[in-house]
Amino acid sequence: MPPTPPPRVIYWFRTDLRLHDSPALTAALDLHPSVLYPVWTWDPHYVYRARCGPNRWKFLLDCQSDLSASITKLNPKSKLLVIREAPQTLFPKLFKAWRITHLVFEKDSDAYARERDESVIEEARKAGVEVVVKMGRTLYDPEELVRENKGKPTMSISQVQAAGKSIGGIASPIASPTWLPDPGETDLDDIEQTRPGTEPDLNSGVRKGSEKSYERLAGPNGDFAVPTMEELGLEEATTPHRGGETVALEMLSKILEDKTYTATFEKPNTAPTAFDPQATTLLSPHLHFGSLSVRQFYWGVQDIVDAYKGKASQPPTSLTGQLLFRDMYFGAQSALGYSFAQTYNNPQCRFIPWHLPSRISPSTNLITGTYLIDSARAHLFFLRWKEGRTGFPWIDALMRQLKQEGWIHHLGRHAVACFLTRGGCYVDWERGAEVFEEWLLDHETACNVGNWQWLSCTAFFAQFYRCYSPVAFPKKWDKEGKFVRRYCPELLNYNHKYIYEPWKAPIADQKAWGCLIKGDGEMMEEGEFRVYPKPMFDFAERREICLKGMKKAYEVGLHGNDPRVLDGSWRKLFEDDAEGPTEGESGLPGAMVEDEDVDNDGAHGEESALEVEQKKMTRGKKTVGGKNGHKRDASQTTLDAMVTRKKKK
DNA sequence: GTAGCAGTTGAAACG
DNA sequence: GCGTTTCAACTGCTA
Known part of the structure; x- marks a missing residue:
């Protein structure tokens, strides 16, 4: 032999x-x-x-x-x-x-x-x-976590801790290799490239030029180089945060140098308004790309906690607790698969008749990545939320920071997520999750989706009467409004008394401070003055509407896999004039089937300017996933048909 | 089965 | 200005 x-x-x-x-x-x-x-x-x-x-x-x-x-x-x-x-x-x-x-x-x-x-x-x-x-x-193998949790998705931190205990310890980190073997011959001459279908391209909106990353198998110079932003046709990045293992290890060691910070860290006590430096570690993007090992992080912290003489913080609020939450979401996702990332057909996720529900592909039962505009007003709320011009400075500053820098503090994410869903706009959490997916450096489907479900009180968390105020909450951390001034510079000169509710400032003061509060966010300046929008709604009023809607939806008590959600008969259980697309009795499922449409809008007598703006802003969106649309275009796409188009010779 | 209580991160009113 | 209580009332875990 x-x-x-x-x-x-x-x-x-x-x-x-x-x-x-x-x-x-x-x-x-x-x-x-x-x-x-x-x-x-x-x-x-x-x-x-x-x-x-x-x-x-x-x-x-x-x-x-x-x-x-x-x-x-x-x-x-x-x-x-x-x-x-x-x-x-x-x-x-x-x-x-x-x-x-x-x-x-x-x-x-x-x-x-x-x-x-x-x-x-x-x-x-x-x-x-x-x-x-x-x-x-992850700290634990998600499949093992689920197995130890009696085969069920891990929906609470105590379940993770119990399952983790029966699995045993968290593995210790392994040193980096000190050598690597040579690569062999890297000739690709005999390989014919299989080019992917480029449609749909969910990122077409952020490309300034054409996407060219598939022009040659080993890259434009045949040297297997890392692609460039230019090859991807992308706009320049605006984030100050940098990737790479070298940076990640430097950041970790700097954090661990401060033993008191490391050992006494309590997430709820870190300020979401801190920006230079931020109050948390900024290591989440590195965990996402694996440029930092989560166990290296865990043991780095735990060794310091074990040696700490004072009173160290404990999970779930401690640094290691944050990592356990990450494992919890991975465990939930692992058990539920694709359905974890949506309400429809998800047994763990409460059904709430939010505005702007996802369209569903009837062949796969999965969300398509497009949504139904059941209310022009709610759609405008959503678009203004996304662009950071709601008229609530705390919300707008956060959304602008997110878009520019790709990172916001966890409690900031709470504030904007609550505001978009159960505590303001009553818009489907899946809309918000999609925006975070595009913009967050640390976007991790499991954690992002899990946190959106948490904040919208559809899973993991249920105390919907605990509602974040866009005025009271930030005052707890930043009375002066430094954070708002940093990201909404038009309000730079505002007195701290009005920084979170500038619409209350007298006109004479508005002029003296160089910024008028008027309009819907479509204008940036007027004459010599800058302009910041009026709030897009009365928060107290919206809070009441949302609470009422949530209470009713909790009473009805449907989950995403309920037959009445799947077939659309859930509508019979809600009043026609309840918040959300609740009108009628039958026909439309919980989230809408692709290609179906309803016309239950217009009841509020939208102003024509809003309509015009809404149309302007949504142009192109309605065409995605329409009658001639692709079968599926959400980020959860399966392999169907995407890799079969051959390169034309 | 059920009562009691805790739950990573609220707000407003009160002393 | 700050700490405490009350508000309204959810789920899930534990005993």
């Missing part, structure tokens, strides 16, 4: 863009490979089908560049090989061309990733390639 040839390994980097504490990379090296290809597959799912703004793209490219440089430091012949094709079609060809024996990667329980990985594993099996998968993305 001939001796077994030494392994030829592809290490597939995904959301583990680091060398330190990587169980999967360690496993790859333990195979003692003769060659190791560090590969990143440029997955069209993320290029086109997941909402991702320029800031997060930039963060990803930072992470990749940093990782590639670190790989080269360990072995000057090696680097990160970015290959421009979907992994499902690319890997079978690479296995053959590079005579691969093993494929190694870190486990990912995200709904799309799981489907993608199953497909890749199947291809590997056909090619006789051995697949090694190691957990490394």
Whole structure:
């Protein structure tokens, strides 16, 4: 019998863009490979089908560049090989061309990733390639958490703690490798690129030019380089936050240097208004991309807590508690799959008849990424919320910070999420989650969706009468309104007495402070004065309406998988004039079926200016997912038809 | 089965 | 100005 040839390994980097504490990379090296290809597959799912703004793209490219440089430091012949094709079609060809024996990667329980990985594993099996998968993305393996939670999604922190206890300890971090094998031949001449279908492109709105990242398999210069923002056709990033393992480890060590901060951290006591520096760690984007290991973070903190002489904080409010919440959301997502990220067909998520409900694909029961405009007024609320011109400075400052910098404090996220859903606009949390998905550097489907469900009181949390005031809440942290002045500079000169409710300032003062409070946010200046919008509604009034709506919806008590939600008969249970698209008795499901439409708007006699603005702002939106629309375009897209279009020769 | 109580992060009124 | 109580009343866990 001939001796077994030494392994030829592809290490597939995904959301583990680091060398330190990587169980999967360690496993790859333990195979003692003769060659190791560090590969990143440029997955069209993320290029086109997941909402991702320029800031997060930039963060990803930072992470990749940093990782590639670190790989080269360990072995000057090696680097990160970015290959421009979907992994499902690319890997079978690479296995053959590079005579691969093993494929190694870190486990990912995200709904799309799981489907993608199953497909890749199947291809590997056909090619006789051995697949090694190691957990490394979370403190606990989400599937194990769920198993220890009696097979149920982890819906509370106590469930996570109990399940974690029966799993055992959290793994200790592993040191970075001190060497890496050479990559083998990287010739791709015999490989025909399978180009992805580019439609729908959920990111077309943020591209200034055409998207060219698939023009050549190994990149424009054939050197496997990390793509540029220009290749992606993206606008320049505006975030000051930087990606990469090097930056992440520096940030972590700086945080851990301050032992009192680390040991006594209590999330509810950190100020959402702090911006220079921020009150929390800013490490969440690094956890998302894996440029920081969550266990490295956990043990870094826990070692300090164990040695701390004073009174250390405890989960859930402590730093390690924050990481447990992350695991809780991963566990919930792992158990529920795609349905976790939506209300429709989700057994854990309460049904509330919000405005702007998602359209549903009847063939998949999944949200399509488009929504029904059941009320022009609610739509205007949503658009003004998104653009940071609601007329409530606290909300607007947060939304502008989010858009510019890709990060806002967790309590700030609470404030804007409550405001959009149960505590103001009564708009579907799925709309808000989509905006966060596009703009947040740290966007993680499990955590984002989980937090939106929490704040909208549809899952995880239920005390809907606890409603964040856009005026009272920020005063607790920032009486002077420094934060608002930073992000809403038109209010720079306002007296602190009016900073959170500038519409109350006398006209003479408004003029003296150089900013008039008027209009709906469509004008920026008038003559010599700057202009800031009037509040888009009376908050106290909206709060009452929302509370009444929530109370009724809780009484009705439907969840996303209730047959009456699925078939639309839920409407019989609500008054016709209740808040939300409740009118009528039958026909439309809980969230609307694609291609169906209702006309129950106009009851409020919208002013024509609002209508015009609304039409202006929504142009193009209604065409997405229309009659000729694609089957599915949400970020949860499956593999259907996206990787089959061949390059034309 | 059920009562009692706690729950990461509220607001307003009161002393 | 600050700490405490009350408001209104949810779910889920524990005993």
